[in-house]
Amino acid sequence: MTTQAGESQQVNYLASLQLFAPHLRGSRIKFVAAVMLAVIAVFLELLPIWAAYRLLSDAIVGELEWPEAIKLVSFTAVATASGFVAMGSALALSHIVAFDVIYRLRSALARHMATLPLGLFATRRSADAKRLIVDGPEQLEAVIAHGLPEGISAVASWIAVSLWLFAMDWRMALATIFVTPISLALLAFATARGGRRMAAYQAANARMNAATSEYLAGMPVVKIFNRTGESFKDVSDAVCDYARIETAWGRDYLPMGSTSQTLALANIVFILPIGMILLQAGSLDLGTLLFFVILGATYSQPLLRMFNQLHPIAHISTDAMEIIEFLALTPQADIGKPSSLAHHDVTFERVCFGYEGKEVLRDISFTAKTGEVTALIGPSGSGKSTIASLIPRFHDVQHGRITIGGIDVRDMRLEQLLDTVAFVFQDTFLFSETIAANIRFGRADASDAEVAAAATAARANDFILALPNGYQTVIGASGHRLSGGERQRIAIARAILKDAPVIILDEATAFADPENEALIQDALGALSKGRTLIMVAHRLHTTRFAEQILVVADGSIAECGRHDDLLTRNGRYTRLWNDYIDTGTGMARSSDGGIAS
């Protein structure tokens, strides 16, 4: 729930300008041309008013002649058509500029994202990331293509009309503009009051989107556990919160906002009586009075239109502020030099790490040797995945250091580090492409034979060949669905193809069925030859043959050794192993696979 303090945070209306200005480079001339054309268009729109005034004045004094009238009407037609062409060209140009700027901004965001620690994305919901990269920049279109050209031309036309009014008759000009400053002051006040809610409004909107996406994504679980009512409560609360903030905004903005709009259109109340008095006194002619009646009624419109843009611009600016903050996040330092590694031992030296101030790992020290399998086991939440994720620098350690081949990972070029380490996650991400393309993601220049060899080593070849289109089968949302175990074997094939000297498997065999798990074990055995293999696993029979088992408990390494040694110690590992056997999984393996002791 948003705090009251959070609800009263002010919006920086210039944030969208700050965001797009650096990306205007290369489009400045087009942008200036768009603004100038928009200004010309609004001036051309004023010319028919001048022609109407001339026609009426001449008609009133009985001096209207046909040739003059035809000239004025033709002039009006040309001015209107030219105004239409100028505004059309301005909008076409401003849209081209907007899409160029959005393209450059999105590219900058994508480039920046690639420089940030990968772990940062684990804490962001995908709906937030989409808002940041897709929706936020998209909104700039309204500012660049419409807001600025139309806003600047509106102000220019307002200044021009004001000068024109004074040039015609200063007394009537004062009567016309009299209420405008009051109206604008009220509108500015109302907008500032409403603007305080904008950050809370935006947060409530994001919460509502995220709650709805989560509700929809979790629908199968919700239905199976028959928790529709309770689960919908989160969505319902988010919608109510959104409605509450929108209503509060309405209460803040509408009374003054609508008073201001009414006042702006009320100048006729002053124009008519003052005009009549001056007319009676003989110091104003009827034509000029009509001119003020025509122009006076629309005098404040351009400014009101501009102010009415402030509400949408406030929304855009709140997103823009978030994007500016994201762009200001410090990139992960990549200062290392290419180094040649004599071996690929991975060593943790007194490593400490925590997320957002909460300590998760304490004083972790171990070496995972080249050509050996090192297994990380331990209770859920003890820190196993965190240990694994620090090796390819998903996060940087806060104390101590991690080395590969004796070199601190922070002193290696990131590109080299990522070439050195292959990471297979439990939640395998596969692209909506062919199976071959997904495996080839491990190494773009791999031949078909190498792809098939990697798949064979990962025990994936047989099921792939059984699919209707073999390696050319398209998978993903609109393609063929794979089981969890099949997806994991594709991910392992990808890692095998990458042929990295350090391989990290984070619960990578969790979905494999017993039959295939044994096959994958064979593949992993082959994979570890000459490489450093680090596995995070809950199923202890998969780690039983590891050269080194690290028992992680509460962020520290509680025990370390081989399976048989650890069992003789009768400590944590023995308890974990016994619990594992007692749950039945190990027993089942014991009876059919002869793995458990």
Ligand SMILES: Nc1ncnc2c1ncn2[C@@H]1O[C@H](COP(=O)(O)OP(=O)(O)OP(=O)(O)O)[C@@H](O)[C@H]1O
């Ligand atoms: N991105 C994150 N931000 C904040 N806290 C996190 C993050 N990732 C993990 N944690 C916390 O760090 C602790 C260790 O988590 P970690 O995933 O490393 O444990 P684990 O032993 O691998 O657990 P499991 O076996 O369930 O996967 C947990 O308390 C977890 O809640």
